[in-house]
Amino acid sequence: MPITTKDRTIDGPYGTVAVRVYTPDTSARAGLVWAHGGAFYGGDLDMPESDWVARRLAERGIAVVAVDYALAPVPAWSGEAPIDRGRRSHYPVASEEVTAAFLWATTSDVQAPAWAIGGASAGAALTAGVTLRLRDSGRPLPYAVVLVYPVVHAELPPMTAELAAKVGTLPDADAIGAEAVSRMNLHYVRDPAALAEPYAFPGGHDLQGLPPTFILNSDIDSLRASGQQYGAELATAGVDIVMVREVGVRHGHLNEPDNPGASRSIDRIADWLLSTTPIGAAPERRPGSLQSAPPED
Secondary structure, three states, X not given: OOEEXXXXXXXEEOEEEEEEEEEEOOOOOEEEEEEOOOOOOOOOOOOOOOHHHHHHHHHOOEEEEEEEOOEOOOOHHHOOOOOOOXXXXXXXXXXXXXXXXXXXXXXXXXXXXXXXXXXXXXXXXHHHHHHHHHHHHOOOOOOOEEEEOOOOOOOOOOOOHHHHHHHOOOOOOOOOOXXXXXXXXXXXXXXXXXXXXXXXXXXXXXXXXXXXEEEEEEEEOOOHHHHHHHHHHHHHOOOOEEEEEEEEEEOOHHHOOOOHHHHHHHHHHHHHHHHOOOEOEOOOOOOOOEEEOOOOO
16 A cells, blocks of 8 residues: 655654654554654664554554654663764653654544554553553543563563573573663663653553553563563453564564564554554453464464
8 A cells, every 4th residue: 555654743842753654545544653662772763663664554554653752872881882863861751752742643634543552662661651641641542552572661570481491592692681671771761760650661550441452572582571471460450452472583573674573563463453443432352351362383
């Protein structure tokens, strides 16, 4: 399906925020506000996890607003050159900017019958926190939430034996292990006390009243421990949850457009968004159900 893209700026709580809007050339069947990952300090609107994902979803009839939220400063431990790209800020700036982008989308001239919110990795943490922020402030909620290989706990939950064995086969197994995740999360919030804030890391907090949520975990990925635990927490809170494990892929596989697993994941996300009943209509799923797709060969 042909699509149109347009770079725009919107008003945010700390100044303007850049967004990129992807619209199908026919009427959109759903809308999605999307946040890329990048360990809270990396990534941009041109990376595949943002641009390629948004284009593929728009081709399926979903209008997408990709958010260029403020990144945290480049940490010295990353080994990357500390060259700033645009605005650099710690929590809660990015969270509040993604919130502003969602609220803008729901009242903008970008036409969609209903708006969902989603993100990958650090972007999934942002969007999960934004959903709690919207719930607690009484503002409109997304009709659905998409979390792809999310890190939504301040500390990485313990891995199962199955997951630990798979992660142990990676040459960089320690790169996103528990210690690395704790260091990344603390760098994002800066203040250790903020690690306990639900809008920073929703895992382990009150999740009642949240919209239907789709969690897509990478198979060979230590962060799957966070995604799996969050799915169980949502189900316990009575939230509709579908959880899928994309077999044979590593963390960040949406940054690999040539990876068959990335294309499968896009299809899963699009199919779920287009089939999920918007808030206000009668849901067909049993609240609190926890579903897991069967492994794929």
